[in-house]
Amino acid sequence: MNFAALTGRTFAIPALILLLILLADFADAQAVINEVTPDSASQITPAAPLFRFDRFNALAIMVIFSIVILIYTRWARAGRNLFIRKINGLDEVEEAVGRATEMGKPVLFIPGLQELDEIETIAGISILGRVARVTARYGTPLMVPVRYPMVLAAGQEVVEQAYIEAGNPDAYNKDIVRYVAGEQFAFTATVNGIMMRERPATNIYMGAFFAESLLLAETGNAAGSIQIAGTAQPAQLPFFVAACDYTLMGEELYAASAYLSREPLLLGGLKGQDWMKLLLIVLIVIGIVLISFGLGNWYVSLFTSV
Amino acid sequence: MKTTVPIIIAFCSGFIMIITFFLNPERGFIGRLEPEVLNWVTIVGGFTLLLGVVSIVRINYGAIKRKSENRGYKLATLIAVFAMAIPAMLPTGMSPLLGTQPGSIYDWLFNNLDAPMMSTMFAMLAFYIASAAFRAFRARNTEATLLLTTAVLVMLWRIPMGEIFLNSIHHSLPGMINTYVMSGANMAVQRGIIIGAALGAAAMSLRILLGIERTYMGK
Numbered sequence: 177m178n179f180a181a182l183t184g185r186t187f188a189i190p191a192l193i194l195l196l197i198l199l200a201d202f203a204d205a206q207a208v209i210n211e212v213t214p215d216s217a218s219q220i221t222p223a224a225p226l227f228r229f230d231r232f233n234a235l236a237i238m239v240i241f242s243i244v245i246l247i248y249t250r251w252a253r254a255g256r257n258l259f260i261r262k263i264n265g266l267d268e269v270e271e272a273v274g275r276a277t278e279m280g281k282p283v284l285f286i287p288g289l290q291e292l293d294e295i296e297t298i299a300g301i302s303i304l305g306r307v308a309r310v311t312a313r314y315g316t317p318l319m320v321p322v323r324y325p326m327v328l329a330a331g332q333e334v335v336e337q338a339y340i341e342a343g344n345p346d347a348y349n350k351d352i353v354r355y356v357a358g359e360q361f362a363f364t365a366t367v368n369g370i371m372m373r374e375r376p377a378t379n380i381y382m383g384a385f386f387a388e389s390l391l392l393a394e395t396g397n398a399a400g401s402i403q404i405a406g407t408a409q410p411a412q413l414p415f416f417v418a419a420c421d422y423t424l425m426g427e428e429l430y431a432a433s434a435y436l437s438r439e440p441l442l443l444g445g446l447k448g449q450d451w452m453k454l455l456l457i458v459l460i461v462i463g464i465v466l467i468s469f470g471l472g473n474w475y476v477s478l479f480t481s482v
Numbered sequence: 483m484k485t486t487v488p489i490i491i492a493f494c495s496g497f498i499m500i501i502t503f504f505l506n507p508e509r510g511f512i513g514r515l516e517p518e519v520l521n522w523v524t525i526v527g528g529f530t531l532l533l534g535v536v537s538i539v540r541i542n543y544g545a546i547k548r549k550s551e552n553r554g555y556k557l558a559t560l561i562a563v564f565a566m567a568i569p570a571m572l573p574t575g576m577s578p579l580l581g582t583q584p585g586s587i588y589d590w591l592f593n594n595l596d597a598p599m600m601s602t603m604f605a606m607l608a609f610y611i612a613s614a615a616f617r618a619f620r621a622r623n624t625e626a627t628l629l630l631t632t633a634v635l636v637m638l639w640r641i642p643m644g645e646i647f648l649n650s651i652h653h654s655l656p657g658m659i660n661t662y663v664m665s666g667a668n669m670a671v672q673r674g675i676i677i678g679a680a681l682g683a684a685a686m687s688l689r690i691l692l693g694i695e696r697t698y699m700g701k
């Protein structure tokens with residue numbers, strides 16, 4: 177199913193249903209207005225508006241962002257050549273798995289410590305699929321401890337699919353992705369134990385990490401593993417930088433699936449994101465200039481009303 | 483079909499969350515949908531908990547059965563899982579030791595075993611920070627030396643004795659470290675990373691919403 181079909185056919189029905197519900201809401205509001213008589217009008221208290229106008233700035237940014245992303249996705253689909261800068265941490269994934277294969281030791285992958293409804297975890301699961309393809313191809317053992325059962329279910333699905341696509345379905349074992357503990361530090365203790373006992377050659381941390389980031393990364397370092405980390409939590413980045421060989425910072429984590437797959441449609445989204453970043457830089461510079469000359473209060477209010 | 487249905491569900495759920503952000507929850511059906519969708523997430527999460535229990539029991543029981551090298555740890559895990567879960571699930575009416583109220587077995591295990599072990603793990607972070615800092619702050623090149631100098635200044639600024647020492651050099655030195663290092667360079671870099679990450683998250687969400695990104699389904 178191509179992009180046009182996806183946006184056109186697949187989403188037509190749910191979009192239509194949502195539109196009908198929205199229209200029904202308006203019709204309902206109109207019916208209430210029609211019931212108002214001149215006598216009852218004085219007793220009516222004004223209701224809150226249906227649309228939250230205080231969030232109009234967020235809507236405007238979202239619409240511009242979506243348009244830019246979609247334009248670049250279309251261009252990518254049309255075959256335009258899009259330059260994406262090199263991300264060392266992602267280039268090293270295959271190398272690191274190769275090292276584990278040579279040493280006959282497993283690869284440990286942790287898709288973060290948050291639930292599946294967090295976008296960082298979804299990014300981690302996406303990268304897990306790519307890593308699992310490489311381990312399936314080389315026949316390298318893979319271990320994926322998770323903290324939440326929903327991540328367990330998604331991880332098992334992704335890894336199984338990767339092993340099937342790599343042409344090695346027999347090597348897939350349901351226990352590759354395993355639930356170890358729901359508590360943050362119980363999870364950390366278990367994973368640290370695995371690191372010291374099994375001595376994985378490669379540790380990959382991709383997702384949301386908190387206070388346990390350094391506990392995990394330092395233990396992996398002590399166990400002599402090559403370590404690649406990626407997180408969008410700014411407070412944890414220094415710990416990963418200090419203890420890991422490669423670190424993906426912030427947006428690089430979200431770019432990983434597009435970068436590793438090299439799929440034009442996904443790369444188009446990355447380019448759109450870069451243009452949006454440029455737009456934000458321009459807006460910030462304008463703000464700095466206006467504020468410096470004491471003319472920026474109205475400008476600041478455009479961005480702070482949400 | 484295996485891909486199309488999840489894509490439609492993802493689109494509808496995401497679209498509802500976006501629309502409700504811009505609509506007043508007091509008005510209309512759609513405005514009230516957001517908490518409903520979040521409730522569904524909790525309900526689905528509750529059902530998947532069983533998957534987690536099955537996974538933990540199967541892996542640990544399998545290792546004990548195979549008489550693997552570390553079966554002692556596996557046995558301790560299984561005992562811990564059932565010792566916490568079974569008394570907590572039984573009705574309080576049978577005995578005051580059951581359930582999760584203060585004075586129950588679950589409460590005692592939580593306060594006297596679980597909580598201290600969690601605190602111990604967290605406290606160990608101090609030693610890990612020391613060892614990571616020792617490695618990171620070696621003055622191997624210009625950048626590493628700059629990092630070391632900045633770190634020493636910030637650490638001095640953070641402790642009372644260090645602040646007295648910095649004040650003795652120049653009274654405005656602690657304030658300058660705060661203004662230029664922490665609220666200046668440090669905050670600017672952090673905000674740059676946060677803006678980049680937020681854009682990345684938004685772009686990925688949009689790709690998932692439109693079905694362009696399907697790697698989370700193994701595609």
